[in-house]
Amino acid sequence: MTNMHSVMMTVSRGLAMVGGIVLSALILMTCVSILGRHASAALNSDLVQTLAPGLAAWMLGLGLGPIYGDYELTELGMGFAVFCFLPLCQITSGHARVDIFTSFLHDTTNRWLRLIIEVIFLGAIALIAWRLSIGMSSRMRTGQTTYLLEWPVWWPYAACMVAASAAVIVALYMVYVRMLEAVTGADIIGEGGESEH
Template sequence: MTVMIRRLADGFAVLGGVILLIIVAVTTTNTSAFILDRIAGMFGRNVAGLPGYEDFVQLAISGVALMFFPYCQAQRGHVAVELFVDRLPQRMQRGLDRLWLILTAGIALFLAYWMVFGLLEARSDGAVTSVLGWPVWPFYSPGLASMILWALVAISQISGQISGAPQDA
């Protein structure tokens, strides 16, 4: 199961990277259209930008931003202050590490819990984007799944099933 969790975290990061590339491509296209429109304007012409560009970017980035958290946790890539902890005995370091992993898992599950309510509220309100008219609630799903996976990675690290403990680095 832990290998599956680790691969899932890797997969989320890769998918997040692909979505970021799409966001960059759409942004580049829209920016190019803006520049071309300025140039074409000198000749009495116009070049339209992408309709709903802002809607797409807003929805895509809201989900993709959280997709990197599980991978970052699996890599122990979060900020850690080790100025005085390095001087503590190994047993105490491991205890503090477990405490922070428990806290991290708890926070991730807490955020997932509230995201469920946000998703349900957006769905019941019929919230849609202003230009494209896309429903907002499905775009909660990647973030919700990411929070749950983030918690699973931290829980696996507590039990020592996923490597990446500070002493392993």
């Protein structure tokens, strides 16, 4: 059990790190793009064009401006990052919960409720992964590309499907853990790091 948990934690943390890197890159790209957009607007302003048209033309000629396709890159990367964070959130019980009624219930009842919630989550994430695979197949078949960058749309579908598939495996593991907890009465993971609201 300990080895299995260690493997699942390693996979979950690894995916979360990849998601964090992608998210950080998107944040950096957005900041650079916004700065470039403002710099381009300033260099194209009447004042700069009157006072230093040569300097403005030279800087604009260097490509100073917004990053081409920044909106598309953000759209493509955000979905992938979200799917990368799901396994770690699931295995650490990091999902937010509202326990107005469950705080009064017996520990045994709460263990069975956690099992039911894990089964529902497994079903939901498996459905999402399945639909992503269908969407990816459809985009591959039609050859659909993004508008500006003309990248194949199936690429982000494939990336999200890999992360969602890992989330399915972790969710399946969590159903197993919650079943052991419910049947044996032992807290293997317990409530974990759930945020109470």
